[in-house]
Amino acid sequence: MTERQGHLVERPEYVRPALGRALTGDAARPLSLAARLADTDPVRKFTVLLAAIVIWEVYTRGAQVPELIFPSFDETIAALWRGLVEYDLAQQIWSSLKVLAIGYAIGLAIGAVLSFIAVSSRFGGDILGTLTAMLNPLPAIALLPLALIWFGLGAKSLIFVLLHSIVWPVALNTHTGFMSVPEPLRMVGRNYGLRNVRYVAKILIPAAFPSILAGLKLGWAFAWRTLIASELVFGAVAESGGLGWFIFASRNELDIPGAFAGLLTVILIGFLVENVIFRNIETRTVVRWGMQS
Amino acid sequence: MGNAIVNKAATNAVHAGLLLRPEFERTLLDARTIGQVERPLSFIERMWNVNGVRKAAVVLGFVVLWEAYTRIAGVPPLLFPSFSQTCVAILDAFSDHRMLSKIAFTFSSLLIGYAVGLAVAAVLVFLASISRVWGDILVTATAMFNPLPAIAILPLAMLWFGLGMFSLVFVLVHSVLWAVALNTYVGFRGVSQTQRMVGANYGLRGVPFAARILVPAALATILSGMKIGWAFAWRTLIGAELVFGATARGGGLGWHIFENSELLRTPQVFAGLFIIILIGVVVENVIFRNVETRTVQRWGMQR
Amino acid sequence: MTGQTAGAAAAGAAPAVEPILDVRGVTLQYKTKEHLITATYRVDFQIFPSDRFVLLGPSGCGKSTLLKGVAGYMKPVEGEIRLKGRRIEEPGPDRVMVFQEFDQLLPWKTVRENITFALLNGGRCRAREQADEIAMTYIRKVKLLGFENTYPHMLSGGMKQRVAIARGMAMEPDILLMDEPFAALDALTRRQMQEELLGLWEDTRFTVLFVTHSIEEAVLVGSRILVLSPHPGQVKAELNAHQHSHFNLGSPEFAALQNRIHNMLFADRVLEDEIRRHD
Numbered sequence: 001m002t003e004r005q006g007h008l009v010e011r012p013e014y015v016r017p018a019l020g021r022a023l024t025g026d027a028a029r030p031l032s033l034a035a036r037l038a039d040t041d042p043v044r045k046f047t048v049l050l051a052a053i054v055i056w057e058v059y060t061r062g063a064q065v066p067e068l069i070f071p072s073f074d075e076t077i078a079a080l081w082r083g084l085v086e087y088d089l090a091q092q093i094w095s096s097l098k099v100l101a102i103g104y105a106i107g108l109a110i111g112a113v114l115s116f117i118a119v120s121s122r123f124g125g126d127i128l129g130t131l132t133a134m135l136n137p138l139p140a141i142a143l144l145p146l147a148l149i150w151f152g153l154g155a156k157s158l159i160f161v162l163l164h165s166i167v168w169p170v171a172l173n174t175h176t177g178f179m180s181v182p183e184p185l186r187m188v189g190r191n192y193g194l195r196n197v198r199y200v201a202k203i204l205i206p207a208a209f210p211s212i213l214a215g216l217k218l219g220w221a222f223a224w225r226t227l228i229a230s231e232l233v234f235g236a237v238a239e240s241g242g243l244g245w246f247i248f249a250s251r252n253e254l255d256i257p258g259a260f261a262g263l264l265t266v267i268l269i270g271f272l273v274e275n276v277i278f279r280n281i282e283t284r285t286v287v288r289w290g291m292q293s
Numbered sequence: 294m295g296n297a298i299v300n301k302a303a304t305n306a307v308h309a310g311l312l313l314r315p316e317f318e319r320t321l322l323d324a325r326t327i328g329q330v331e332r333p334l335s336f337i338e339r340m341w342n343v344n345g346v347r348k349a350a351v352v353l354g355f356v357v358l359w360e361a362y363t364r365i366a367g368v369p370p371l372l373f374p375s376f377s378q379t380c381v382a383i384l385d386a387f388s389d390h391r392m393l394s395k396i397a398f399t400f401s402s403l404l405i406g407y408a409v410g411l412a413v414a415a416v417l418v419f420l421a422s423i424s425r426v427w428g429d430i431l432v433t434a435t436a437m438f439n440p441l442p443a444i445a446i447l448p449l450a451m452l453w454f455g456l457g458m459f460s461l462v463f464v465l466v467h468s469v470l471w472a473v474a475l476n477t478y479v480g481f482r483g484v485s486q487t488q489r490m491v492g493a494n495y496g497l498r499g500v501p502f503a504a505r506i507l508v509p510a511a512l513a514t515i516l517s518g519m520k521i522g523w524a525f526a527w528r529t530l531i532g533a534e535l536v537f538g539a540t541a542r543g544g545g546l547g548w549h550i551f552e553n554s555e556l557l558r559t560p561q562v563f564a565g566l567f568i569i570i571l572i573g574v575v576v577e578n579v580i581f582r583n584v585e586t587r588t589v590q591r592w593g594m595q596r
Numbered sequence: 597m598t599g600q601t602a603g604a605a606a607a608g609a610a611p612a613v614e615p616i617l618d619v620r621g622v623t624l625q626y627k628t629k630e631h632l633i634t635a636t637y638r639v640d641f642q643i644f645p646s647d648r649f650v651l652l653g654p655s656g657c658g659k660s661t662l663l664k665g666v667a668g669y670m671k672p673v674e675g676e677i678r679l680k681g682r683r684i685e686e687p688g689p690d691r692v693m694v695f696q697e698f699d700q701l702l703p704w705k706t707v708r709e710n711i712t713f714a715l716l717n718g719g720r721c722r723a724r725e726q727a728d729e730i731a732m733t734y735i736r737k738v739k740l741l742g743f744e745n746t747y748p749h750m751l752s753g754g755m756k757q758r759v760a761i762a763r764g765m766a767m768e769p770d771i772l773l774m775d776e777p778f779a780a781l782d783a784l785t786r787r788q789m790q791e792e793l794l795g796l797w798e799d800t801r802f803t804v805l806f807v808t809h810s811i812e813e814a815v816l817v818g819s820r821i822l823v824l825s826p827h828p829g830q831v832k833a834e835l836n837a838h839q840h841s842h843f844n845l846g847s848p849e850f851a852a853l854q855n856r857i858h859n860m861l862f863a864d865r866v867l868e869d870e871i872r873r874h875d
Contacts, residue, residue: 006646006801008819009613014835015860018825024637027656027827031632041432048433069453122349130351137573138566139528141535142547145554146562150372216632218521222528225442229532231442244445251448259449263441270440409761487697490669493687495718505717592704593749 076264079257089246093265096242107219109167114167115174116200125175132172140165140226144233146256158230165222173215177208186291210286217278224270243269246263381408382560383567392549396568399545400475403530406465412524413466420502422481428591441466443529447537461533468529476518480511511578513589521579528571563574599852604790615642616803617666617771617797621675624661636829637663638675641822643722644770646801658829659807663775666805667693679770689718692769694760700848701748701759708735708744711763718767727834734762740772754785761793763852765802778813778869791842811857815840815850832860 037043052072059065060072067075083089103211118128131252139162147157180203233245243266251256285291328338349506350411358375362368363375369376386392421431443464450460492506508515546569553561589595619642624635635658643649647743651659664670666677668687679686679691692714694700699711711731712724721727738758748756757777765774778786790813797804808814814821819838822831835857840850 006544006803008646009644010836011644011820013833013835016831018832019637019830024828024830027634027635028631030630031627036630043432044429045436049427049437049766052433126347126351129832130348130355133348133578134352134570134574137524137577138570139526139531141528141532142566142569144535145551146559146566147555149557149559149562161454172360188303219527221440224440225444225528225532228442229444231535232532232536233449247445248448251452256449256452263445263449264447265442267437271436274440311603485697487695487700488702490667490687490693490695491700491702493669494667494691494693495689495714495719496687501717505713506702509702512704588704592747594703 020149024259036277046141068254068256071260075257076260077144079255080261080264083246083258083261089194089261089265092241092243092246093269096227096231097243097269099155099158100162102224103162103227104166104220104223106159107163107223108170108216109164111167111170111174111215111219114171115178116197117202118179119173119204120149120196128171128175132168132175136168136172138164140222141229141233144230153234158234161226161230162223165226166219169218169222170212170215173218174212177211177215178204180211183208210291211288213282213286216273220273220278224273228266304454371557371559374563376444378560379563379567386561386564386568392568396572397551399530399534400548400572402461402465402545402568403526405458406462406530407469407523407526409462410466410469410526411519414470414477417470417474418477419500421478422503422507423499428478431478435471435478438467439471439475441467443525444536445530447533451537453573461530464533465529466527468525472525473515473518473522474547476521477511477515480514480518481507481579482512483514513594515579516585516589520577523576523581527576531569611790611870613644616645616680617643617805618681619662619666619675620677622665622672622677622803623674624660624670625673626670632820634828634848636665636824639824639829639832640675641830641831643803643820645803646797647666648797648804648806648819648838649820650806650808650814650815651655652818652821652857653824653829653832654826655668655811656826656829657824658777658826659824661811662824662829663693663773663805663807666771667773681871688772689714689720689767690719691773692764692767693738693773693775694757694764695778695859696779698748698753698756698780701756701763703748706745706747707740707751708732710748710759711735714763714767720767730766731762734766737799738762738792753781754789757781757789761796764798765800768802770803772802774804774806776807776809779808780805787815792832793817796843811854812855815853816842816845817871823860824862831833 046254048188056075060070071079077267080089117124119125143164144157144161144246147160151157178200185203185207189199194202227242228244232248233244234245236244243262247259247266250256250262347476360376363373368375374382417427417431420427422428446467447460447464450463454460454463481503488510492502497505530545531547534545536553546565550562550565550569553559553565585595598848602869620640622636622640623637626635636796638658639651639658639662651662653659661670665672666679666684668691671685671688682690692783702713705713708728711734712727715726715730721730732744735741738761740755740758740762743751748759751759760777764774767833778789781789791856794817796802806814806817808817815837818834821835821836821837823833824830825832833852840853844850
């Protein structure tokens with residue numbers, strides 16, 4: 001414990017001459033290339049992935065796990081190749097992605113319009129807020145039976161259901177983002193004479209971009225899940241197409257390597273969208289602007 | 294009293310480019326003569342300010358429109374039942390105990406899956422925060438498995454673990470785990486260096502450090518992850534019940550909707566949707582909102 | 597400029613008291629994305645009980661890094677740091693740090709809870725009642741009575757720093773470490789806080805290691821100043837400042853010391869620029 005009521009210890013002052021760089025060395029020395037590389041994220045992640053694949057292959061071979069239960073890595077790749085070359089896996093992938101893209105684009109547009117209405121008036125905000133609070137927690141897949149009654153089997157039902165899964169997260173996050181734009185930024189916009197659509201486009205959207213992007217990612221995640229689930233439902237009702245149905249059908253025929261190949265494709269597509277496409281957008285926008293939330 | 298302005302007609306002197314004017318002082322007016330400076334809002338104005346009142350008005354408006362449209366346009370209940378028809382269907386559904394047991398069934402699977410998912414996420418994140426290699430493993434695994442819809446692995450899970458509750462819970466854990474783990478990990482990483490140093494300064498290490506410093510500091514992000522995890526689990530569950538008939542026991546809300554749609558009993562389908570909406574609203578806007586108000590909002594830490 | 601080295605003490609000037617902190621030949625390094633930075637090179641100094649010891653120097657002189665080393669967040673590459681004879685290995689509650697940033701207060705705890713959290717977790721108190729009592733004593737000392745149940749986000753910057761100081765002092769550490777604690781405050785509040793700190797020191801005579809880049813603050817607050825020159829940080833001089841305080845702020849002696857330090861640092865900087873041009 002420190003002494004209370006202590007007294008200052010006086011000692012003599014001193015001054016020293018500075019030591020030259022020859023003695024002290026450089027204050028900042030660049031790191032070697034190896035040290036810097038070992039630090040980068042992609043290198044580390046790739047190493048982990050490689051290790052995982054090796055363990056997968058070694059374990060399934062070593063423990064002689066039957067391919068009907070858990071195929072090895074090379075069996076999965078072989079099934080993937082078979083699917084693309086012999087069966088119509090490529091066609092199924094394309095069919096799934098096409099519907100998803102159309103649904104996503106329309107959903108985005110509707111979400112944008114709703115957000116614009118919501119931000120233009122307090123009552124508009126109320127309507128959107130109430131609508132979203134009620135419909136957002138409703139899983140889109142639950143609407144599929146209803147859609148089947150209204151629109152029958154086919155792309156229309158699928159898109160209806162996809163729209164529901166996309167519109168609410170996008171609109172909700174965009175609206176929250178708009179509401180959180182700091183007052184000084186809004187005042188700057190109005191100071192320059194920006195109103196309505198130009199105000200929204202040039203001030204609100206960029207300022208709220210982290211939130212908007214979060215909404216877009218969530219919308220994609222929900223849409224993707226709804227799509228796969230819907231294809232599974234359709235597959236149970238009638239022969240149909242799509243990646244989800246491919247996995248289901250493979251598993252029904254006990255072509256487990258085929259099912260794994262389908263899952264691998266789902267993982268790859270999902271990985272590409274989330275970690276390449278979205279990450280790219282992030283890098284060019286919120287990261288570059290230093291706005292990462 | 295009145296104003297007293299000195300030297301109204303002064304000549305304007307110019308000094309170093311500045312236009313000089315004479316100074317003046319005034320006596321202030323008595324506040325009572327100005328009239329009402331503040332006026333309390335009328336009852337209607339205050340009522341309209343309350344969020345809940347406005348939202349209730351919106352809901353009421355929708356219900357009225359809905360009922361009016363279906364009656365006037367004569368829409369067949371097979372296609373789009375009216376509000377009153379839906380209410381009757383809901384009451385009908387609850388009249389026997391089957392609806393309650395369906396809800397209980399849905400919820401029990403959900404809660405188990407959610408709880409186990411949270412527990413596994415906690416372990417993974419703890420490992421990731423003490424070792425850099427585990428951190429890399431967590432991030433890579435999340436990047437791979439987060440975009441994989443849980444419903445896609447249900448057929449395989451049922452092959453491996455049979456048609457029972459275990460496959461369902463397995464799949465639910467997958468749907469919750471990655472979103473929660475990722476958000477928690479990112480939240481932990483985002484805790485400011487200063488706060489970490491404060492914790493270390495008091496001698497906190499390991500689990501006490503994570504529990505007393507990292508978790509509260511990252512709570513906003515963690516809660517956000519937990520909400521997303523809930524949303525994914527909810528969707529997976531309803532989807533699973535819909536597609537696979539709730540693991541051969543035939544219970545659950547999703548199955549109720551599917552069964553009734555096959556029989557073209559649309560009012561019952563609407564009833565099921567209503568109940569699902571109600572549950573979702575309660576969880577997101579009551580439970581989660583309450584937690585947020587008592588924690589991150591009170592601490593001024595809401596993002 | 598000739599000066600006395602620490603070894604060649606003048607007659608009768610060697611202190612008889614044991615130093616509380618002994619820093620010998622300490623070299624500190626850290627890595628950035630692309631470089632290995634040597635923050636300090638073989639720095640030595642000693643701090644005695646009740647010292648108001650200031651580390652002063654321009655950016656790049658390693659003063660904050662030195663403070664982190666004393667706190668235990670960094671290990672020296674060369675040399676050693678001893679507190680009361682014991683080697684410092686890791687952070688601990690016997691050297692409490694007051695940071696510059698406002699988020700050093702835990703936002704999920706009230707003012708009082710921030711202090712009791714430190715006391716209970718740092719092992720100073722076992723019982724909550726005892727911790728509460730101590731917390732209220734120090735809240736009174738820093739003139740924040742009435743705010744003990746407020747959350748940090750509702751306090752002003754100056755008030756937040758007062759809470760941080762109360763928290764540090766309540767721990768009664770062997771040495772209180774302060775990393776430019778007033779840098780983020782406006783000028784008026786800063787002056788007020790400097791005076792309050794001196795008042796607190798008069799009251800309890802704690803030992804403090806204070807880092808600043810402001811010469812005026814160093815002379816005002818400090819009783820002994822270690823002047824560091826940058827790239828890498830080395831000891832330039834150790835000067836006395838106990839004769840100066842806020843009561844002689846405008847005086848010629850105060851200004852003279854300020855100028856002396858300024859010239860010391862400025863002369864070095866000119867020399868360094870010349871060396872760089874010839875590289």
